[in-house]
Structures are given as C-alpha cells and as structure tokens.
Amino acid sequence: MRPEEILSSFREAFGERILSARTIERKVGTAEPRSVYDVWIEVEREMLHDAVAHLCRHFNPHLSVISGDDLGERVALNYHFATGWGNRFGEVTFTIRTFVPKGDFHIPTITDLLPGAQTSEREKIEFFGLTVDGIPDDRNLFLPEGMTIYPWRKDLQEETSKEVRRTVKWETRDE
Amino acid sequence: MNNESINLQIGGGATCYSVPIGPVHPALKEPIRFQFDLDGERIVGVDIKPGFAHRGIEYMGMRRNLIQVLYLAERICGICSISHPLALTQAVENAAGIEVPPRAQYIRTIIGELERIHSHLLWAGVGAHELGFDTLLHLTWKIREKSMDLLEQLTGNRVDYAIPIFSGVRRDIPDEKAHLAYEALDYYRGLLDKMIDAYLHDKSVEMRTRNVGVLSHDDAVALCAVGPTARASGVKKDVRQDMPYLAYADMEIKAITPEDFGTEPVGDVYDNIIVRLLEVAQSIEIIEYCLENMPKGELMSIPKIPALLAVLKKAEGEGIGRHEAPRGEVFHYIRLEEGIEEPVVWKVKAPTYNNLMAWVPKFMGDEVADIPIIAASIDPCICCMDRVHLVDRDGEPSVKLKEELVRLSREKTRRICG
Numbered sequence: 001m002r003p004e005e006i007l008s009s010f011r012e013a014f015g016e017r018i019l020s021a022r023t024i025e026r027k028v029g030t031a032e033p034r035s036v037y038d039v040w041i042e043v044e045r046e047m048l049h050d051a052v053a054h055l056c057r058h059f060n061p062h063l064s065v066i067s068g069d070d071l072g073e074r075v076a077l078n079y080h081f082a083t084g085w086g087n088r089f090g091e092v093t094f095t096i097r098t099f100v101p102k103g104d105f106h107i108p109t110i111t112d113l114l115p116g117a118q119t120s121e122r123e124k125i126e127f128f129g130l131t132v133d134g135i136p137d138d139r140n141l142f143l144p145e146g147m148t149i150y151p152w153r154k155d156l157q158e159e160t161s162k163e164v165r166r167t168v169k170w171e172t173r174d175e
Numbered sequence: 176m177n178n179e180s181i182n183l184q185i186g187g188g189a190t191c192y193s194v195p196i197g198p199v200h201p202a203l204k205e206p207i208r209f210q211f212d213l214d215g216e217r218i219v220g221v222d223i224k225p226g227f228a229h230r231g232i233e234y235m236g237m238r239r240n241l242i243q244v245l246y247l248a249e250r251i252c253g254i255c256s257i258s259h260p261l262a263l264t265q266a267v268e269n270a271a272g273i274e275v276p277p278r279a280q281y282i283r284t285i286i287g288e289l290e291r292i293h294s295h296l297l298w299a300g301v302g303a304h305e306l307g308f309d310t311l312l313h314l315t316w317k318i319r320e321k322s323m324d325l326l327e328q329l330t331g332n333r334v335d336y337a338i339p340i341f342s343g344v345r346r347d348i349p350d351e352k353a354h355l356a357y358e359a360l361d362y363y364r365g366l367l368d369k370m371i372d373a374y375l376h377d378k379s380v381e382m383r384t385r386n387v388g389v390l391s392h393d394d395a396v397a398l399c400a401v402g403p404t405a406r407a408s409g410v411k412k413d414v415r416q417d418m419p420y421l422a423y424a425d426m427e428i429k430a431i432t433p434e435d436f437g438t439e440p441v442g443d444v445y446d447n448i449i450v451r452l453l454e455v456a457q458s459i460e461i462i463e464y465c466l467e468n469m470p471k472g473e474l475m476s477i478p479k480i481p482a483l484l485a486v487l488k489k490a491e492g493e494g495i496g497r498h499e500a501p502r503g504e505v506f507h508y509i510r511l512e513e514g515i516e517e518p519v520v521w522k523v524k525a526p527t528y529n530n531l532m533a534w535v536p537k538f539m540g541d542e543v544a545d546i547p548i549i550a551a552s553i554d555p556c557i558c559c560m561d562r563v564h565l566v567d568r569d570g571e572p573s574v575k576l577k578e579e580l581v582r583l584s585r586e587k588t589r590r591i592c593g
Contacts, residue, residue, distance in 0.1 A: 026269065029424030030277035030470055036418050038269075038495060062412065063399045064497070064506040064529075067522035080495065080508060084417070088427065091417035093495055116399030119531050142226035151234045164231070 001084025001092045003037040006059060010041065013054050017047050034089060042097045045107060051096050052079065052110045059083040061094065063110075066120040068128055070154040074101045075128055079110075102155075106131035127152040191219065194543075198227045202547035204301065205555065209538075209546070216542045221535055233521050240516040241267060241341065241487045242480065248507075249335050251523065252556055254297065257283075257290050258500030259523065260339045262507040265420060266496030267341050267518075270511050271487060273477065275421075277470040279343035284422035285356070285465045286330065286338050287498065288458040292363065293322040294501035295403075295451040295458075298554045299374065302448065305547040306383050311373055318366055325359040328352065341483060343475030353466050360459050367456055374448050375436075384444035388537040388549035391442055400533040402503020402526050403450040404553045406432050409440030414499040426464050431457060444552045451554075454501075488516050502526035502554045527556045 003023045010018060019042040027033040043051050055061045061081040069076040079096040100107055109132050111118045121132045122141040129150040132138060140147065149160045192213045198206035206227035212220030232251055236244045248259040261283060268275060275283075296319035303311035323333045329348055330336035338344050348356070374380055390400065395408040405412050413430035415423040433440045436449045477483045491513040498505045503526030510520040530553040537549050 024269075028420050030280060030422070031425050034419075034424060036420075060396070062396075062401075064504060065508070065522060065524035067508040067520060069510060069520045078508065080506065082418070086411045086417070086430075088416050088429075089419060091414075093418070093497075095495075114399065115397050116529065116532055119528060140226070141224075142229045144226070151231060160234070164234075 001059070001090055003039045003092050006039060006083065006092060006094060007041075009058060010051070010054065014043070014047065014051065018043055036089065036092075038093045038095070040095045040097065042099075045098050045100055048079075048096065048098045049108045049110060049113075052113050055081060055083070055094070055096075056113045059094075061114070063114055063117050063120065064093075066117070066124055068124055068152055070128075070152060071099075072154070073103075074099045075105075075130070075153075076100075077107065077124065100130065105129065106133055108132075109134040109136075111135055126150075129153060196546060198224075202305070203550060207555065209550070211538070211543075211546070213543065216544075218538050218541055218543070218546075221538045223531060223534060225531065233523055236521045236523075237517055237519070240484065241511075241518065242484060244518060244521065245340065246337075248523070249337065252525065253334050254294050254556060255290065255500045255502070255505065255525070256335045257286050257338060258498050258505045259507070259525075261287055261421075261498040262496040262505040263509070263523075264339045264341055264496065265498070266494040266507040266509040267487070267490075267511070268494070269496065270492040270494030270509055271341075271490030272492075273342045273486065276343055276473045276476055278347075278472045279474050280421040281465045281469045282344045282346075282348055282474070283339050285348065285462050286326070286336055287421075288461045288465075289322050289326050289329075291458045291501045292455050293319050293326070294554075295455050296322070298451060298501075298551070299370070299448065301551050302384075302444070302548065303374075303380075305551050306380060308380065314373070315370070318363075318370070321359050321362050325355060328355050340475065341487065342477040343473070345474070347474055348466075348469070356462065356466055360463055363455065363459050367452070367459075370455075371452055374452060375445075380448075381445060383545075383548065384448065386441065386443050387541055387545050388444045388447075388552050389442050390533050390537050392440065394536045395442065395533065398532045398536075399529050400503075401529045402500070402554075403447055403454065404503065404526075404530045404533055406430055407440065407446035407450045408442030409433070412504075414497050414504050418497065420497070422465050423461075425468070426461065428457075428461070444548055447552045484516070487511070489513055493520075500526055502556060503529060525556060527553065530555070 007021055021041040024038040025035050028036055061083045062085060064080040064082060067078045067080065076097055076099050081094045082091050083094055084090040084092050109121060111121065118137065121135055124130050125132055125138055126140045126143045127150060139145065149163050150156050151160050194211045194213055195208060196211060197203050197208040208224040210222040211218055232247060236247055245260055245263060248263045249256050251259045296315055300312045300315035303315060326336060327333050329352060330338055330346060338346060390408045392409045395405045395410045409432050411430040411432060415428045416430045431450050431453045433446045433449045435453055440446055477486055490511045493510040496507040505526060506524040508522040509518050512519050533553060541549060
C-alpha cells in the first residue's frame with residue numbers, strides 16, 4: 001500500500017470535504033533505511049461514517065483504537081486505522097480525525113461497518129460523556145455503571161480530581 | 176455463586192440458564208466477568224465485563240513528565256513490561272523527532288523477543304493447566320525460567336527491565352554477556368521439538384483443543400483481532416512484518432500462521448498453540464540475528480537526562496508508536512505541546528483491548544467445560560481487581576466500591592459478635 005494510493009482515492013471520492021491531509025514519512029532500519037508512512041486526514045463529523053465506509057470498501061482496514069483529545073470547545077477524535085497489512089512493509093497507518101463540539105456531543109457509530117470498533121466507542125462514551133448514535137451497546141465498559149465523572153474531559157477536571165483524591169485518601173489511610 | 180444469580184427461564188421446551196463466571200474465579204487468572212447464557216451445556220450467549228482492574232493509568236500519565244510516564248508505562252503489565260515502553264518511546268520519538276542509535280534499536284529488539292519467549296511459554300503452561308495437564312505446566316514453566324534468568328542477567332531484573340528510554344536504551348549487552356544469550360538460545364532450540372511434540376502431537380491436548388473456541392478468518396478481521404489470536408485464524412497480521420521498526424526492519428519477518436505448520440488455519444485453540452510455539456522458534460532466530468549483527472556505537476542519542484527532559488519539554492507534535500507484543504499490537508498515541516512537560520494526550524491500547532470482542536464468537540456453541548481454555552486462548556491480560564459488581568435480587572446490576580463492601584463486612588462482624 002502506498003500512501004498516495006489511499007489519499008488519491010479519498011480525494012477522488014470526497015474532494016473538498018476533506019479538511020486537511022498530510023503524510024509523514026519515517027525512516028526505519030539501520031543498514032539500509034527504508035520508508036514507512038503515517039497518513040492523517042481531517043474530516044467533518046458528517047463525513048466520518050462515509051469516510052470509514054470508503055475505507056472498508058476499498059482498503060480492508062484494521063482499527064487499532066480511537067483516541068480522544070479535549071481541545072476546549074470541542075473534542076478531537078482520532079480513528080487510528082492501519083491498512084495494507086499482510087505484506088512486509090505493506091502497511092500504512094491511516095488516522096481519520098474528526099471534531100465533535102461539546103454543545104452537540106454525539107457521533108455516528110462505525111460498528112455497522114467494523115464491529116470491532118465497539119470496544120473503543122464504548123470507552124469514548126464513558127471517558128468523555130459522548131453519545132454514539134446507533135451503537136448496539138452503550139453501557140460502561142471499563143468504569144463502573146453509574147459513574148458520573150468523565151476522566152478525559154479537561155473542563156471537568158475539578159470533579160475528577162475530587163473523586164480521585166477521595167479514592168486515594170481512602171485507599172492509603174492508616175488504620 | 177448464590178442462588179439469586181441463576182436466572183432460570185423455561186419456554187419452548189428449552190431451558191436457558193444465565194451463569195456468571197468471575198470477576199474472581201479459579202478458571203480465570205485475572206479479574207473479568209463473563210455472563211454466560213447456557214442451553215444445557217452449550218453456550219448460546221455471553222456478555223463480557225472488564226474494568227475490574229482499571230487503574231486510570233492514562234489519566235495519571237497526563238499528570239506526569241515523560242520520564243515518569245515511561246516508568247508508569249513499564250508497569251501497565253507485568254508480562255509485557257517492555258512492550259508498552261517500546262510503543263511509548265517510539266510514539267514520543269516520532270512526535271519529538273528524536274533519533275535512536277542503531278545499537279539501541281538492536282538491544283530493544285533482543286529484550287522484546289526474550290519477552291515473547293517467556294510470555295508464550297507462560298501462556299502454554301497456563302493452557303496445559305486449564306486442560307488438567309499439570310505435568311506439562313510444570314515442565315513448560317521450568318523451561319521458561321531460562322529466559323527469565325537470561326533477562327535478569329542482561330538487564331538486572333526478571334520483570335520491568337527498564338531498558339528503553341527516549342533516544343535509546345539504558346544498558347548495553349556487552350560481548351562478555353552475549354555468550355549467555357547464545358547458551359539460552361541453544362537450550363531452547365534443543366527443547367523446541369520436544370515442546371511441539373508434547374503439545375501438538377498429544378492425543379488429549381488435540382481432543383480438548385481442536386475445533387474448540389473457533390474464530391473464523393472473517394470474524395478476526397471484522398472484530399479487529401490482533402496477534403496470535405488473529406494469526407491462528409489465518410490473518411497474516413504482524414506489525415513486525417507489516418510496518419517494520421527497530422531491528423525488525425533489517426531482517427525478513429513473516430507473520431506465522433498454522434500454514435507454517437502444514438495445516439489449514441481453523442482459528443481454534445489448537446491453532447493458537449501452533450502459532451505461539453512456532454513464534455518461540457521465530458524469536459530465537461531474531462535474537463540470534465541481532466546478536467550476530469549488532470552494530471557498534473552509542474546507546475543514547477541524548478545521554479544526559481536533564482538535556483533529554485529539556486528536549487522533550489520543547490517538543491511539539493503527535494506520534495504513533497506500535498509494537499508487536501506477545502499478545503498482539505500494542506499502540507500508543509501521544510500529543511506533546513511545547514512548554515508542557517506532561518503529554519497532553521496519551522492513549523494506550525493493549526492487545527487484549529482488541530481481542531475482547533473476539534471472545535464472543537469463540538465461546539458461542541461450545542461447552543461449559545471449555546470456558547477456561549477458551550478464555551485462556553487469547554492470552555488475556557487484565558491485571559488486579561479494584562471494585563466489585565453485584566447483582567441485586569431484582570436482577571438490577573449495581574456497583575459496590577471496595578469501601579462499601581468493607582463497611583458491610585464490618586457491620587456483619589459487629590452484628591454476629593453482638
């Protein structure tokens with residue numbers, strides 16, 4: 001898989017709807033260095049599902065994980081895919097980044113396209129307080145049911161710290 | 176298990192029981208809860224609840240400087256205690272544009288592969304134990320000790336080796352110690368055929384593991400399974416092959432599937448054994464290649480820690496670090512901002528995270544007695560428990576934190592003591 005191949009396919013399918021795209025080339029190997037590539041694109045939330053559908057249709061992707069980044073007014077979600085696996089030096093990491101405003105805090109699920117995304121989507125729900133439309137199971141996965149703090153939200157740090165301090169104090173008390 | 180937790184439904188001539196196993200159960204090595212729906216002996220549904228060992232490591236990491244994060248990453252998992260640092264150091268080095276000297280890349284690879292040998296042998300022993308074959312467990316773990324001893328001789332520690340650091344490694348493998356590694360490799364090479372014979376040509380092992388816990392090729396891809404769990408289903412996915420890094424970029428690495436043993440991939444527990452045992456052989460070759468071709472030179476491109484911290488503090492950017500751990504792909508994403516010592520974002524993805532959903536098709540249709548070996552087949556890594564889930568009499572799940580349980584326990588002591 002060449003990074004240009006995947007990028008040109010996306011440009012052809014979505015054109016101007018891709019907000020930005022960049023390819024990072026890294027050299028690996030000590031004797032005769034070779035290149036590996038990380039591709040990053042940014043899309044609007046409305047295009048996320050179509051972008052993943054396009055990826056699934058043409059590039060047989062593996063979803064490593066979805067990471068989240070609280071930027072203040074909005075949260076950036078990075079869908080870290082890898083495509084082209086199966087051959088030596090064949091893989092390219094492909095990250096689709098989308099932004100979710102906190103005032104309208106929901107994203108469409110991609111589990112209809114890639115069922116394996118469910119674990120990662122459930123984690124985003126409980127750690128950010130996000131709504132994932134259409135996810136078959138939105139229960140908390142790693143945190144207990146009914147937990148009301150969202151540890152990765154930077155605007156809610158005070159509540160989270162309070163809860164963390166309370167638990168640490170209880171755990172480390174002398175008796 | 177109390178009576179309230181068994182939900183008996185009778186209808187249409189079929190009897191369906193709902194049976195919870197875990198979070199703490201003799202068949203599981205670490206806390207996780209499975210809620211099985213059973214039709215007689217057959218599993219017809221399963222709900223998986225992890226999180227009992229959730230320690231908020233990413234949250235902690237985002238409040239510490241990167242050197243401290245490295246120590247934390249090393250302690251995410253006792254078995255993969257170099258896999259997380261390897262992924263983290265690569266993520267940070269990619270984000271900050273730090274070079275790693277060739278010799279350091281080779282040393283990281285050697286320790287990473289030694290970890291794979293001990294992890295796969297640990298798993299094989301656990302598998303034998305789950306099948307009731309304890310002689311094989313003890314034999315396998317005795318053999319495993321050699322790799323633990325070697326790790327201690329090379330790094331000073333049996334676990335948490337503290338080898339990788341941003342920009343290189345902390346310790347060299349000097350020539351006078353290389354012979355210890357060669358000795359261990361010869362030891363393993365001599366025993367490998369015996370291990371393959373004991374596991375793969377044993378009638379009872381085959382009967383208990385063939386066509387048990389099957390994960391099809393398509394399911395493995397759709398569920399984003401990784402590592403030996405995916406490769407046993409014939410998915411040729413291995414970060415060392417697909418997107419080489421460190422010394423793996425200098426050698427030919429091939430994802431191992433049951434085809435390398437001469438059989439068609441089924442994706443069952445037996446295939447998981449094949450893949451892991453053959454990967455031990457692969458690791459021996461990789462270590463040998465690294466020892467023979469180890470470049471000379473420095474160990475760190477930025478050897479002074481204050482200078483390293485200063486470089487890290489100035490760094491701005493984001494990076495991905497991936498490593499093929501014994502259980503599959505470990506993935507770290509990091510974002511650094513100039514002037515901030517802590518990572519702004521740190522996301523850790525361990526292999527079991529991906530393989531969690533692969534458990535569902537593996538369990539379906541199999542028998543209750545197969546639960547332990549299927550649960551063990553993905554080589555789960557979950558860690559220590561911190562809270563308890565209870566099911567109320569009316570069936571409503573509720574969560575009791577440890578403090579609440581201790582309170583209830585003390586209340587009961589007081590009550591019965593009058």
